[in-house]
Amino acid sequence: MLKFYFNGSPNPTKVALFLEEAGIAYEPVAVDTRTGAQFAPDYLALNPNGKVPAIDDGGVKVFDSNAILLYLAEKTGKFLPENTPANRAELLSWLMFVATGIGPFFGQAVHFKHFAPEKIDYAHNRYQYEAERHLSVLNDRLSNRKYMVGDTYTIVDMDVWGWVRMTNFILGDEGFAKFPHVKRLHDEISARPAAAKAIALKDGFKWKTEMDDEARGNMFKHLGTRAA
Template sequence: MLKFYFNGSPNPTKVALFLEEAGIAFQPMPVDTRKGDQFKPEYLAVNPNAKVPAIDDDGVKVFDSNAILLYLAEKTGKFLPANTPANRGELLSWLMFVATGVGPFSGQAVHFKHFAPEKVDYAHNRYQFEAQRHFAILNDHLAERRYVVGDTYTIVDMDVWGWARMIPFILGEEAVAKYPNIKRLVDEITARPAAAKAMALKDKFTFKAEMDDEARSNMFRHLKTRAA
């Protein structure tokens, strides 16, 4: 059975959405990053990058949420657009747009907005700007289409949903109104039964909630390096 290593953050949640949508049986393997589970040897054997998520599909190990979505979609033949060169190009382009832009810039925007131990205006402004810029591109793209790749619900929409549903936390509550087309997509996906199951998965397990010294040491290891 497929082992799914996860926590409740955006990247694992979008993989959980695919697993639920596709009806794939899986063994949930919680990884509490605030406790340092990501650095345990048994997890590093699956994901040497010490991030979540990862899967072990009967010996096939895949890490990075975008790689996992593409792997599972191609394995099952589900949630892919019609197999044409144009659709393939569009799928890969937008998948990588999320992988290299939306996700990283949103993650850094969250860090400098909520978790950085010192206020760094330049970093905060840069990542807020880039997160806004990427969401604006997506919002414009969705203005005349239902989904990111044509009229087909695909892994790219799942990929976008993982981060876009967190816009209030990333950019502030008032930011949602700036991206009505993204909100439409997020609301549609969130209403799906599979999304409810994906979001509820974390609630079946106990994860460390406190952002104390232990959590900061495990999640922001550069602080430990700087202190040394």
């Protein structure tokens, strides 16, 4: 059975969404980053980057949420657009847009707004701006289409959903107000039964809840050590 190494953050949650949507049997394995579980030797052998998520599919090991989505979609033939060169190009382009843009910039926006030990206006303002800019790109894309690629619900929509769920956490209670087309896609996917299961997956496990010195040291290694 496929083993799914996860926590409740955006990247694992979008993989959980695919697994639930596709009806793939899997064993969830909790990786609590506040306790440092991501640095255990067994986990690093699976994911050398020490991030979450990862999967072990009968000995086939895949890490990075975007790679996992593409791997699972191609293996199962599910949640891919019609197989045309144009759709394939758009699929890869938008997956990489999330991988290299939305994920990193949203993550940093969250960090500097909610978790940075010192408030740095420049960093906060930069990542708030970039979060809004990326949302604007998505909003424009969705302004004249129902889904991100082609005419059907695909892994790109799942990929986007994983992060845009954080919009209000990043931009404030009215964060979605400027981006009605993004909100429409978010709301549609969030109403799917598989999305509810994906979000609730973490509730069956015990997690460290305190953001104490141990948690900060495990999640933000730069606070204590520097890479040589």
